[in-house]
Amino acid sequence: GQQVMQIPQYQHVQEGEDFTTYCNSSTTLSNIQWYKQRPGGHPVFLIQLVKSGEVKKQKRLTFQFGEAKKNSSLHITATQTTDVGTYFCAGQNSGGSNYKLTFGKGTLLTVNP
Amino acid sequence: DTGVSQNPRHKITKRGQNVTFRCDPISEHNRLYWYRQTLGQGPEFLTYFQNEAQLEKSRLLSDRFSAERPKGSFSTLEIQRTEQGDSAMYLCASSSPTSGAFREQYFGPGTRLTVT
Numbered sequence: 001g002q003q004v005m006q007i008p009q010y011q012h013v014q015e016g017e018d019f020t021t022y023c024n025s026s027t028t029l030s031n032i033q034w035y036k037q038r039p040g041g042h043p044v045f046l047i048q049l050v051k052s053g054e055v056k057k058q059k060r061l062t063f064q065f066g067e068a069k070k071n072s073s074l075h076i077t078a079t080q081t082t083d084v085g086t087y088f089c090a091g092q093n094s095g096g097s098n099y100k101l102t103f104g105k106g107t108l109l110t111v112n113p
Numbered sequence: 114d115t116g117v118s119q120n121p122r123h124k125i126t127k128r129g130q131n132v133t134f135r136c137d138p139i140s141e142h143n144r145l146y147w148y149r150q151t152l153g154q155g156p157e158f159l160t161y162f163q164n165e166a167q168l169e170k171s172r173l174l175s176d177r178f179s180a181e182r183p184k185g186s187f188s189t190l191e192i193q194r195t196e197q198g199d200s201a202m203y204l205c206a207s208s209s210p211t212s213g214a215f216r217e218q219y220f221g222p223g224t225r226l227t228v229t
Contacts, residue, residue: 004155031215042204043156045217088155092215099144099208100169101218103155 002027004091006104014112019076021107023089031092032065032072033101038085046074046087079111115139117221119205125227126195133191134224138207145188146218147180148204149173156204156220162188195228202226 003026013019023032031050035043047056049065049072056063062075072089086108090101118137126132138145143164148156159178160170164185174180177195182188192199202223208216 006155033215033217035220042220042222043206045219048215048217050215090155099216100146100158100161100171101156102158103148105153105155 002091002093002102004089004102004104006089006107008107009105010108010110012110012112013079015081016078019079019083019109021074021087021089021109023072023074023091023104025070025091025102027070027091027093029069029091029093032069033090033092034063034072034074035088035090035103036085037088037106041085043088076109079109081111081113083109084111085109117205117207117219119203119221119224121224122222123225123227125229128195128197128228130195131191131193132195132226133189134203134205134226135187135189136205136207136221137187138205139209139219141209142207142219143185143210144208144216145182146206146208147188147190148206150202150204150223151200159190192226195226197228200226200228 005024033048034046037043053067054065060077064073086106088106090103120135146161147159150156162182177193180190204223205221206218208218
């Protein structure tokens with residue numbers, strides 16, 4: 001079955017440093033979604049990428065979808081303490097009625113003020 | 114829009130007992146999903162409904178697990194004869210019929226199950 005791998009598993013940074021998490025799928029995806037889960041919270045949708053090579057920005061966050069639609073990355077510029085949490089990528093395939101998301105294990109980001 | 118709600122938030126049960134969780138999706142969301150999340154892992158897909166029809170079930174969903182969405186609104190997830198390995202956070206999510214083929218999912222706060 002489809003597998004989604006994320007690295008690194010953990011990342012600790014000083015406030016102001018940049019952060020990047022990488023996501024790789026074993027299969028070609030129709031789209032990829034990114035979610036953030038704060039400690040003790042539930043996943044919250046951040047963004048969806050659909051097109052090959054797509055790049056989207058949300059303030060200090062930059063999301064990329066690979067040309068082959070098998071990998072993605074999330075880059076945070078100048079981290080802040082509010083960025084703390086686990087960032088998950090989740091891949092989705094189309095076809096039939098299959099709209100389930102396959103999540104990676106996530107990258108836990110901690111930020112030292 | 115009050116968001117996805119789940120009840121109870123916490124459940125402690127003894128091994129062998131049956132438990133039932135409830136999820137109320139965002140109103141008018143026709144798709145509803147159940148996931149299980151253990152510590153240090155991402156949510157794992159269990160099953161999903163489009164309206165009242167259960168369209169897919171994961172192999173993770175053993176015959177002790179059953180889910181229903183009788184009127185296409187709220188859903189229940191029941192676990193029979195609970196085992197310690199069932200201890201996890203059970204998350205419910207819903208998605209809108211109006212946001213395109215690939216839809217973001219809105220998660221509820223989850224039900225944390227502890228089997229002793």
